[in-house]
Amino acid sequence: MADYRINEETMDKEEFRLKVKEARGREWIRDSFQLRGRRPEETLSVMFGMVNFCEKLSKAVKCTQEP
Incomplete structure (x- = not known):
């Protein structure tokens, strides 16, 4: 997966x-x-799976970041 962090x-x-x-x-x-x-x-199923994964990942990242 790509690393989009920026210095x-x-x-x-x-x-x-x-x-x-x-x-x-x-x-x-x-x-x-x-x-x-x-x-x-099948394509739609895979795409929705990717979207769900990204949403869960985004929520997890937000929870681990400092306020």
Whole structure:
């Protein structure tokens, strides 16, 4: 999984945006290979599973961050 953390002292916003864009491109390619040959219903099921996982991960990260 991509690491989107940024060190503000060493990376500017444009460089960060470029790194995120590159990581998303790699992830889209990976996901398209995983979904290749599946029926539409299976594809939707996998996609909703990914969304649910991301939501749970986001909540877990928020719980571990300092207020």
